[in-house]
Amino acid sequence: MEDSPSHLSLVLDLSPTQWHLCSTGENPLPLNAFLAHLLTFLNTHIASKHENSLAVFAALPGKSEMLYSSTDPTPPEVTDTADSNTYQPFKALDSAVVNGISRYMDAVDRNAPEAPCALVGALTKALCYINRLNHVPIDNANLAPTIPKAPDPRILIISVSPDLSSSYISLMNSIFSAQKLKVTIDVCKLFGPDTVFLQQAAHLTGGSYLNLEHKEALLQYLIMTFLPPPKLRRYLATPTQDKVDFRAACFCHKRIVDIGYVCSVCLSIFCSPLPVCSTCRTKFPIKTLQRLNSSRPPPTNGVGKPKNGVPTSR
Amino acid sequence: MSGRHDKNYMDVDSDSGGSYIADDPDFNEGGARGTKGKGKKAVRRKETFKGKSKEQPYAWEASYTRSWDTVQEDDTGSLQNSVQDLLTQGRRRRLLAPAAAIRRTIIRHLVILLDLSSSMMDRDMRPTRFDLMLEYTREFVVEWFDQNPLGQIGVVGMRGGVGERIGEMVGNPQDVLRCLESRTKLEPTGEPSLQNAIEMARASMSHLPTHSSREILIMYGSLTTVDPGNIHDTLDACVRDKIRVSVVALAAEMKICREFCDKTGGSFGVALNEGHFKDILFELVPPPAQRAAAAAGPGKGSTADLMMMGFPTRLPDSSPRTLCVCHSEMKSEGFICPRCMAKLCDIPTDCDICGLMIVSSPHLARSYHHLFPVKAYTAVMELTPEERNTRLKMCYACSSPFKELQKTTITAPGLSPLDRYRCPNCKNDYCADCDLFVHDVVHVCPGCG
Numbered sequence: 027m028e029d030s031p032s033h034l035s036l037v038l039d040l041s042p043t044q045w046h047l048c049s050t051g052e053n054p055l056p057l058n059a060f061l062a063h064l065l066t067f068l069n070t071h072i073a074s075k076h077e078n079s080l081a082v083f084a085a086l087p088g089k090s091e092m093l094y095s096s097t098d099p100t101p102p103e104v105t106d107t108a109d110s111n112t113y114q115p116f117k118a119l120d121s122a123v124v125n126g127i128s129r130y131m132d133a134v135d136r137n138a139p140e141a142p143c144a145l146v147g148a149l150t151k152a153l154c155y156i157n158r159l160n161h162v163p164i165d166n167a168n169l170a171p172t173i174p175k176a177p178d179p180r181i182l183i184i185s186v187s188p189d190l191s192s193s194y195i196s197l198m199n200s201i202f203s204a205q206k207l208k209v210t211i212d213v214c215k216l217f218g219p220d221t222v223f224l225q226q227a228a229h230l231t232g233g234s235y236l237n238l239e240h241k242e243a244l245l246q247y248l249i250m251t252f253l254p255p256p257k258l259r260r261y262l263a264t265p266t267q268d269k270v271d272f273r274a275a276c277f278c279h280k281r282i283v284d285i286g287y288v289c290s291v292c293l294s295i296f297c298s299p300l301p302v303c304s305t306c307r308t309k310f311p312i313k314t315l316q317r318l319n320s321s322r323p324p325p326t327n328g329v330g331k332p333k334n335g336v337p338t339s340r
Numbered sequence: 341m342s343g344r345h346d347k348n349y350m351d352v353d354s355d356s357g358g359s360y361i362a363d364d365p366d367f368n369e370g371g372a373r374g375t376k377g378k379g380k381k382a383v384r385r386k387e388t389f390k391g392k393s394k395e396q397p398y399a400w401e402a403s404y405t406r407s408w409d410t411v412q413e414d415d416t417g418s419l420q421n422s423v424q425d426l427l428t429q430g431r432r433r434r435l436l437a438p439a440a441a442i443r444r445t446i447i448r449h450l451v452i453l454l455d456l457s458s459s460m461m462d463r464d465m466r467p468t469r470f471d472l473m474l475e476y477t478r479e480f481v482v483e484w485f486d487q488n489p490l491g492q493i494g495v496v497g498m499r500g501g502v503g504e505r506i507g508e509m510v511g512n513p514q515d516v517l518r519c520l521e522s523r524t525k526l527e528p529t530g531e532p533s534l535q536n537a538i539e540m541a542r543a544s545m546s547h548l549p550t551h552s553s554r555e556i557l558i559m560y561g562s563l564t565t566v567d568p569g570n571i572h573d574t575l576d577a578c579v580r581d582k583i584r585v586s587v588v589a590l591a592a593e594m595k596i597c598r599e600f601c602d603k604t605g606g607s608f609g610v611a612l613n614e615g616h617f618k619d620i621l622f623e624l625v626p627p628p629a630q631r632a633a634a635a636a637g638p639g640k641g642s643t644a645d646l647m648m649m650g651f652p653t654r655l656p657d658s659s660p661r662t663l664c665v666c667h668s669e670m671k672s673e674g675f676i677c678p679r680c681m682a683k684l685c686d687i688p689t690d691c692d693i694c695g696l697m698i699v700s701s702p703h704l705a706r707s708y709h710h711l712f713p714v715k716a717y718t719a720v721m722e723l724t725p726e727e728r729n730t731r732l733k734m735c736y737a738c739s740s741p742f743k744e745l746q747k748t749t750i751t752a753p754g755l756s757p758l759d760r761y762r763c764p765n766c767k768n769d770y771c772a773d774c775d776l777f778v779h780d781v782v783h784v785c786p787g788c789g
């Protein structure tokens with residue numbers, strides 16, 4: 027771990043509803059207990075190598091926010107007087123993250139319906155940030171080769187929400203840009219069922235996906251699985267990738283499907299055969315529709331697939 | 341021609357191939373437009389060059405330039421203006437691009453024909469034609485798969501008078517890159533045979549379904565071809581099979597190449613220098629605009645269709661070993677057909693048991709940014725006093741402070757003096773770097789996403 031510096035951007039899913047569910051029920055993990063584990067993990071990352079860098083992004087209902095970055099560690103809000111007993115970088119990090127989170131959690135209107143969490147917004151911000159750090163300033167490009175400020179970059183997503191199928195396309199776009207930038211995406215699923223799309227994110231970028239069963243051992247799992255930079259992981263016995271589910275979201279109802287009807291012109295996915303592609307307006311041959319309709323698999327039990335046409339809104 | 345279309349003819353090995361072909365009486369019949377034989381070849385090429393160099397500068401006449409050199413200092417010695425121009429050009433290109441999605445045939449099959457004859461060792465392109473072709477081909481493959489996610493690429497080499505299969509038709513960019521990796525294995529030698537190589541490519545595409553395109557891309561540095569038969573028969577066969585042939589010539593125009601492109605609807609270009617080579621090659625990356633059904637008459641000729649596809653589950657190496665249905669082998673990893681639960685080794689494929697087309701949904705998703713592009717941001721020219729107080733002082737995406745430009749240096753239209761580019765949808769302001777990055781790479785607006 028001493029060998030090469032690495033950059034970590036953390037994306038934190040802060041859905042108030044999901045965190046409420048996560049802190050109740052069986053095997054609960056309240057937000058503040060989680061934060062204690064998380065901050066120790068982040069401090070370990072910063073301390074394990076002098077050149078390591080860190081940024082923390084919050085995915086909040088309807089918006090995303092950068093809470094902390096080690097290149098600009100003191101946001102104006104942090105006005106606490108210096109505490110000589112604490113290592114300053116830790117203090118700046120801890121207070122930025124904790125203050126940031128409580129500021130948003132306090133502002134939440136518990137009576138209003140909750141907007142979906144801007145996970146993709148936070149993820150793209152993390153990518154833009156990494157791109158900015160690694161972008162050689164044009165004025166210096168032909169001078170001495172600069173060392174990238176975000177070496178061996180990775181993004182760790184801590185997720186508590188289910189798949190948001192309405193953001194399928196934008197999430198996939200972010201995953202592909204992470205691939206291009208050679209950014210590894212790690213996923214730690216703290217609460218709720220596996221998310222298909224985040225599994226794909228980890229798989230496609232060579233990251234790890236972990237669905238945490240023993241929440242009390244969170245810190246241990248974080249350190250074992252996500253602390254080693256991606257370059258070193260192949261030498262360590264980090265948990266191997268489990269099954270990857272390649273299901274997609276249909277464009278018509280944002281439903282997750284394992285068999286879809288795909289427009290050959292634009293590759294839009296639909297959950298049932300339709301005569302005209304709603305994305306590119308291509309008309310499909312009647313013969314095809316007849317053939318597809320007659321060979322459709324019977325609706326799966328319970329969660330019935332929609333009958334032809336009549337998309338239901340809401 | 342078709343009578344000779346057998347295995348022996350296609351796979352003549354290189355030692356017997358040279359003499360066999362040279363002795364062939366009708367070897368000059370079709371491909372002879374460029375030259376008559378090996379001996380005359382060098383002379384011929386020189387003549388062509390002499391004639392041409394008066395009109396157009398050749399790569400070897402200019403000093404070796406890197407792309408960086410195209411950014412030049414202005415009178416005051418500042419790089420800023422030129423850099424701004426570059427940024428602005430990118431932005432203007434986007435603004436001019438049509439907002440509506442263009443119909444494209446996205447499932448493509450392409451065989452790349454690489455000239456690996458000795459003429460490729462020519463240094464009129466630096467370091468050599470061969471090295472440059474390899475480098476650009478690798479970049480081309482990456483970019484091509486990015487824009488043609490369900491496509492497949494095969495690679496055929498032309499050397500020693502035969503066509504040589506270098507890479508099978510595959511849908512995974514990494515596999516294609518692997519077969520282009522070893523420079524030594526591809527070492528140029530002997531003469532190229534257009535006909536042998538095109539026939540080999542044609543054979544590998546004969547079984548393809550109708551809703552996919554069939555394309556051949558030829559990168560050709562020679563001015564000759566040694567062919568066993570009449571290459572016009574091959575041309576007719578390509579037209580019949582609806583194979584689109586495009587040629588990027590590195591030396592000069594060869595009539596037969598031009599004919600192939602014209603008759604099959606491909607494009608033809610002669611590279612004038614390194615940069616131009618890359619430009620004309622990369623013009624072949626975007627899917628050819630779907631020919632309107634109108635061209636073939638109403639209701640006819642439309643290749644559009646709705647396809648049922650299955651999205652599998654991938655099993656890890658650690659899963660218990662079971663039998664695959666494609667090779668009947670015991671293995672751990674594989675993909676499970678969602679309809680019949682058969683285990684398959686590679687995707688995309690048709691399930692061997694139930695016939696369902698099995699694809700990886702991420703493959704499909706690679707192209708969705710074409711369908712839903714991020715709207716162009718508008719350059720903010722000034723802020724009201726009120727906005728100066730309320731708006732963020734830093735880029736909404738990367739959190740770096742906006743770097744306002746000096747009033748005197750502003751020349752280009754579409755460039756914000758405040759370094760602020762505003763999303764028409766979410767109304768957030770982004771810096772110039774993030775504007776480019778969002779539109780060229782991420783394809784998601786951080787404020788809208």
Ligand SMILES: [Zn+2]
Nearest residue numbers: 276278279297
């Ligand atoms: Zn649907």
Ligand SMILES: [Zn+2]
Nearest residue numbers: 289292303306
């Ligand atoms: Zn369509």
Ligand SMILES: [Zn+2]
Nearest residue numbers: 664666667685
């Ligand atoms: Zn198999």
Ligand SMILES: [Zn+2]
Nearest residue numbers: 677680691694
């Ligand atoms: Zn099957």
Ligand SMILES: [Zn+2]
Nearest residue numbers: 735738771774
């Ligand atoms: Zn920015």
Ligand SMILES: [Zn+2]
Nearest residue numbers: 763766785788
């Ligand atoms: Zn926006």
